[in-house]
Amino acid sequence: MAEQGASRGVTPAASGTVEDVELDLLLEGIQRVYGYDFRNYARASLRRRLWRRVTAEGRVSLAGLLETILHDPQAMERLRVDLSVTVTSMFRDPPFFRSLRERVLPVLATYPFVRVWVAGCASGEEVYSLAILLREEGLADRVRIYATDVSDEILARAQQGRVPLDKMRDYSSSYLEGGGHEGLSQYYEVDGRWAVLDPTLRDGVVFARHNLATDGTFNEFNLILCRNVLIYFDRSLQQRVHRLFDDSLAPLGMLALGARESLVGSGLEDRYEPVDAEVRIYRRMAA
Numbered sequence: 001m002a003e004q005g006a007s008r009g010v011t012p013a014a015s016g017t018v019e020d021v022e023l024d025l026l027l028e029g030i031q032r033v034y035g036y037d038f039r040n041y042a043r044a045s046l047r048r049r050l051w052r053r054v055t056a057e058g059r060v061s062l063a064g065l066l067e068t069i070l071h072d073p074q075a076m077e078r079l080r081v082d083l084s085v086t087v088t089s090m091f092r093d094p095p096f097f098r099s100l101r102e103r104v105l106p107v108l109a110t111y112p113f114v115r116v117w118v119a120g121c122a123s124g125e126e127v128y129s130l131a132i133l134l135r136e137e138g139l140a141d142r143v144r145i146y147a148t149d150v151s152d153e154i155l156a157r158a159q160q161g162r163v164p165l166d167k168m169r170d171y172s173s174s175y176l177e178g179g180g181h182e183g184l185s186q187y188y189e190v191d192g193r194w195a196v197l198d199p200t201l202r203d204g205v206v207f208a209r210h211n212l213a214t215d216g217t218f219n220e221f222n223l224i225l226c227r228n229v230l231i232y233f234d235r236s237l238q239q240r241v242h243r244l245f246d247d248s249l250a251p252l253g254m255l256a257l258g259a260r261e262s263l264v265g266s267g268l269e270d271r272y273e274p275v276d277a278e279v280r281i282y283r284r285m286a287a
């Protein structure tokens with residue numbers, strides 16, 4: 001996409017191409033006018049999505065998109081939806097859930113009360129999967145899960161606990177692959193095309209809005225899950241979030257990252273030891 005600015009015959013400035021400048025202005029404008037801060041999101045995927053919206057809005061440049069967005073809040077809303085990657089699933093990455101069950105929960109079982117933060121929980125499939133695991137391992141009564149996301153709409157969906165029925169077959173096999181005991185069907189009822197998850201799975205769950213780019217710590221946790229979120233951030237925002245998690249973890253607390261994420265480059269590697277390096281679960285060592 002960098003060629004777009006150059007192809008309009010403008011000599012790129014030393015600090016970047018015209019398209020880079022337009023991108024900075026667009027993100028700055030969105031932040032200042034609407035308060036959504038995408039300035040430190042990873043540029044490659046952001047660019048792809050922005051250019052898709054440039055075309056969809058009938059514009060030819062990022063600067064054109066900026067003009068549309070500044071004068072039309074509905075265009076901003078359409079873009080915001082485009083920029084939110086909320087893909088998720090139950091028991092996503094089954095070896096991770098197996099490891100959680102076999103290596104993490106036995107440690108948590110030694111505590112009288114456990115606080116878990118699921119950051120970037122999207123529509124809640126990960127939270128419900130964890131709640132099932134906790135129930136099966138006899139820990140549900142003493143665990144409070146704080147499930148957060150930047151998007152209010154997605155949190156509202158998470159709270160409903162409804163997933164398309166046609167996905168349950170895949171979820172069931174992931175559940176069994178992840179060490180599930182019984183069969184997933186005992187945890188939901190069918191309502192037309194929907195599987196309605198057992199509402200009591202939400203008993204220990206608090207859903208709340210939290211922006212990893214701007215908000216601070218709000219509790220001390222024994223386990224933090226943040227999977228498939230940091231990949232959308234640039235290095236500096238990733239480092240911010242790693243520091244936030246470090247400030248939010250109890251001594252010996254555990255940090256579970258996604259398959260494509262790690263502590264490498266966080267500057268905090270020395271403070272953690274792997275619980276299961278394969279599935280990116282780490283333990284914060286005592287200070």
Ligand SMILES: C[S@@+](CC[C@H](N)C(=O)[O-])C[C@H]1O[C@@H](n2cnc3c(N)ncnc32)[C@H](O)[C@@H]1O
Nearest residue numbers: 085086087088120122149150211212213227228
């Ligand atoms: C791909 S989903 C990951 C969902 C789940 N953790 C999983 O692994 O299946 C990424 C989620 O991160 C959320 N997100 C993006 N930017 C965020 C931010 N600045 N603060 C909190 N959540 C954010 C999105 O709204 C989305 O729901």
